[in-house]
Amino acid sequence: MSIHSRLRAGLAMLRWREFAARPGQCPFCGPTVLLRLQRSEAGLRCARCAAGAVQISLGWALRTQVADLGARDVYELSSRGPLVAHLTRHARRLQLSEYFDGIAPGSEHHGVRCEDVQALSFADSSFDLITHTEVLEHVPDDHRAFAELYRVLRPGGLMLFTVPYHPEWPQTLERARVAADGGIEHLQPPAYHDDLLRGQGRVLAWRDYGADLPDRLAAVGFEAGVLPPSPNIPWQLGRCVVLAQRPPGATTAGFRHCERSEAVQCFGSWQISGLPRRCAPRDDGRSGLPANPSVLETDPQAAAQDYRDRIVGPVRGVLPDDAVKGIEEPLCGACTNALPANTAKSRR
Numbered sequence: 310m311s312i313h314s315r316l317r318a319g320l321a322m323l324r325w326r327e328f329a330a331r332p333g334q335c336p337f338c339g340p341t342v343l344l345r346l347q348r349s350e351a352g353l354r355c356a357r358c359a360a361g362a363v364q365i366s367l368g369w370a371l372r373t374q375v376a377d378l379g380a381r382d383v384y385e386l387s388s389r390g391p392l393v394a395h396l397t398r399h400a401r402r403l404q405l406s407e408y409f410d411g412i413a414p415g416s417e418h419h420g421v422r423c424e425d426v427q428a429l430s431f432a433d434s435s436f437d438l439i440t441h442t443e444v445l446e447h448v449p450d451d452h453r454a455f456a457e458l459y460r461v462l463r464p465g466g467l468m469l470f471t472v473p474y475h476p477e478w479p480q481t482l483e484r485a486r487v488a489a490d491g492g493i494e495h496l497q498p499p500a501y502h503d504d505l506l507r508g509q510g511r512v513l514a515w516r517d518y519g520a521d522l523p524d525r526l527a528a529v530g531f532e533a534g535v536l537p538p539s540p541n542i543p544w545q546l547g548r549c550v551v552l553a554q555r556p557p558g559a560t561t562a563g564f565r566h567c568e569r570s571e572a573v574q575c576f577g578s579w580q581i582s583g584l585p586r587r588c589a590p591r592d593d594g595r596s597g598l599p600a601n602p603s604v605l606e607t608d609p610q611a612a613a614q615d616y617r618d619r620i621v622g623p624v625r626g627v628l629p630d631d632a633v634k635g636i637e638e639p640l641c642g643a644c645t646n647a648l649p650a651n652t653a654k655s656r657r
């Protein structure tokens with residue numbers, strides 16, 4: 310019995326109020342069963358590859374926007390997961406990296422190249438395509454990071470990425486900044502996200518992006534737009550994906566433009582490559598600032614563990630260990646403030 314079959318059989322045994330499953334398409338594996346382990350973005354899973362909502366959203370953007378991955382040199386700012394596996398199979402050349410404290414950028418650590426996105430060690434114009442998911446909110450100086458990513462992209466090159474994004478906010482919410490003494494000055498109650506390498510609740514979120522995100526990209530030279538969530542993702546759990554292009558000069562050959570039918574879902578008039586400037590907020594009642602600021606004071610590590618237990622707990626011991634691990638790993642990358650917020654709600 311394959312992992313896939315056992316996963317489906319195991320989940321079918323669950324009696325969980327929020328659980329749902331339906332046949333669907335995964336951008337990485339094709340036909341699959343999509344699982345909703347709970348009514349939140351972090352609860353979405355592909356039953357075959359265990360990709361979550363963020364990776365699946367990025368995957369669909371890749372499928373619709375990049376016509377010729379096999380002819381492209383790609384840089385992905387992580388080193389594992391379903392997106393990395395997909396790029397490994399299909400890109401002409403793939404560069405991966407992680408950020409490790411205390412390791413010199415450009416050198417390897419446990420076989421993975423270390424890079425600081427604020428000071429990349431790559432030569433100018435090294436890549437055709439750059440992808441990253443839930444990275445830039447963790448970078449102290451995102452202006453420098455965007456400038457560096459622009460520098461290492463070739464003219465006409467494309468960057469697809471996700472960040473916590475709230476199009477209904479006029480401005481990005483800066484949560485922290487580097488103080489004059491080099492320390493961290495918190496402007497909001499600190500929010501920490503999980504990280505596979507560093508553990509639960511260990512990575513500070515410096516900001517949550519608002520509708521000015523395309524302006525921040527334009528400030529370093531990008532032309533940018535926001536793709537609406539893919540219609541292939543059910544239960545309204547898809548993410549908007551940001552698309553930024555280093556202006557090509559003459560041609561955008563190789564990259565397909567956004568379909569008009571997708572654009573009509575969005576509002577705003579500034580368009581580049583057929584893309585809307587802003588993406589309509591998801592109508593799920595979870596997109597605004599938390600109504601109760603005290604949820605942000607939840608202990609992030611305890612909240613993360615509690616959240617993970619609620620999702621994985623019911624399948625632990627029911628499914629094989631490797632299947633449970635497959636569900637746990639993407640949860641480690643669940644970068645969302647909804648995490649402590651949902652936990653706080655569930656305790657009320």
Ligand SMILES: [Zn+2]
Pocket residue numbers: 335336337338339341355356357358359360391
């Ligand atoms: Zn999949």
